Amino acid sequence: MNIIEKVRDLVQNFPDIPQVLNTVHVDFMDTEPTNYGLSSIGDELISEDVLGGQHRQHTFMLYTTYSSINDYERLHNSSALLELGIWLEQQIGCEITTVVGSTSLSGRLEKLTVGNGMLYAIPQDSELSSYQYQIQIVAEYTLPPQ
Amino acid sequence: MPDDENVLTDENENTENNEEEDDDVSTPNPLGKLKRGALLHYLETSFNTTSGIPVSPSWYLIGKDVEDMSVEMNPDTTVVKNILDETSVQDNGYEPSIDVDTYYATPTDGAIYDKLKAIMMNRQTGDDCKTYLLEVIVDTDGSSWSAWVEEVIVKPTSYGGAQGGVRIPFTISFAGNRQTGTATISSKVPTFTATT
Numbered sequence: 001m002n003i004i005e006k007v008r009d010l011v012q013n014f015p016d017i018p019q020v021l022n023t024v025h026v027d028f029m030d031t032e033p034t035n036y037g038l039s040s041i042g043d044e045l046i047s048e049d050v051l052g053g054q055h056r057q058h059t060f061m062l063y064t065t066y067s068s069i070n071d072y073e074r075l076h077n078s079s080a081l082l083e084l085g086i087w088l089e090q091q092i093g094c095e096i097t098t099v100v101g102s103t104s105l106s107g108r109l110e111k112l113t114v115g116n117g118m119l120y121a122i123p124q125d126s127e128l129s130s131y132q133y134q135i136q137i138v139a140e141y142t143l144p145p146q
Numbered sequence: 147m148p149d150d151e152n153v154l155t156d157e158n159e160n161t162e163n164n165e166e167e168d169d170d171v172s173t174p175n176p177l178g179k180l181k182r183g184a185l186l187h188y189l190e191t192s193f194n195t196t197s198g199i200p201v202s203p204s205w206y207l208i209g210k211d212v213e214d215m216s217v218e219m220n221p222d223t224t225v226v227k228n229i230l231d232e233t234s235v236q237d238n239g240y241e242p243s244i245d246v247d248t249y250y251a252t253p254t255d256g257a258i259y260d261k262l263k264a265i266m267m268n269r270q271t272g273d274d275c276k277t278y279l280l281e282v283i284v285d286t287d288g289s290s291w292s293a294w295v296e297e298v299i300v301k302p303t304s305y306g307g308a309q310g311g312v313r314i315p316f317t318i319s320f321a322g323n324r325q326t327g328t329a330t331i332s333s334k335v336p337t338f339t340a341t342t
Contacts, residue, residue, distance in 0.1 A: 051209040052183040111310075145183060 003058045008038050010091045031123050033067040033130040052145035060137040068131035081135050085114035096141045111140040174288025190278040191257035206258040211248045244318040251312035262314050266302040275299050282329045293329035297321040
């Protein structure tokens with residue numbers, strides 16, 4: 001799995017996301033609750049060791065649509081994002097496979113940091129029944145020398 | 147890193163000129179500006195220098211997680227000015243060393259991890275810290291490159307470090323008996339041949 005597939009897989013395995021009902025979409029999100037959409041923002045080189053091994057960073061935005069009828073639900077939504085963030089930060093050490101040209105390189109997920117979990121939008125047509133939230137995920141991973 | 151299957155061929159040459167073709171094939175071409183990965187340093191992990199380089203040495207390639215590493219030459223010169231205002235420089239040679247500022251304790255690295263652990267935890271000194279360093283510079287597109295082997299003393303400078311992993315930065319001090327030769331690298335394993 002490359003870094004995008006791996007992070008999507010990790011989010012999908014968050015215990016509060018039912019495996020069948022709530023597939024984590026990629027670059028897509030339904031306005032009906034409950035929904036998850038993962039968008040890749042970019043990948044950049046952080047550092048390179050003397051052998052050519054790379055330390056890279058990939059940034060994601062995870063958008064969610066939650067039912068938000070009353071304060072109880074909205075508090076639950078924010079708490080869910082908090083728990084997701086803490087849980088994700090513990091999911092490190094797994095293997096990342098990146099294909100560069102015809103070469104498959106196996107690296108390691110070194111660090112996940114999560115932030116900016118907040119209310120993103122209130123859709124006009126939701127009639128206050130569903131809010132959209134966002135949370136930023138930054139994944140740091142290694143690539144071995146080619 | 148060198149390519150293990152680095153074969154020079156020129157399919158467009160006229161086959162009638164076989165001898166000339168063979169000469170072209172056997173002469174490696176110099177490379178342009180070298181990437182940092184072209185200068186390779188290996189430590190011999192048995193740390194046994196009593197009877198020369200082991201017949202089957204085990205070389206560990208230094209550099210993973212290390213962003214900046216140099217052989218500090220530390221030249222030792224003395225400038226003397228006599229009473230006639232004449233200046234002379236006495237060259238006392240070099241005291242080279244390498245600071246490996248990042249080595250993450252990784253038990254799966256095998257012998258190099260075991261040895262660094264033994265040196266730092268058992269406060270080993272002297273010959274217990276002595277091994278060989280192999281330097282290879284991949285500066286041609288051939289399959290054999292200039293190489294040097296020298297005895298070195300390996301000393302961890304600290305252990306522990308910040309969040310993220312147990313770090314064992316160490317210093318390599320060159321200890322003489324330098325040998326010149328060539329090295330080939332196959333499946334990431336170098337083979338050193340001393341020049342007689």
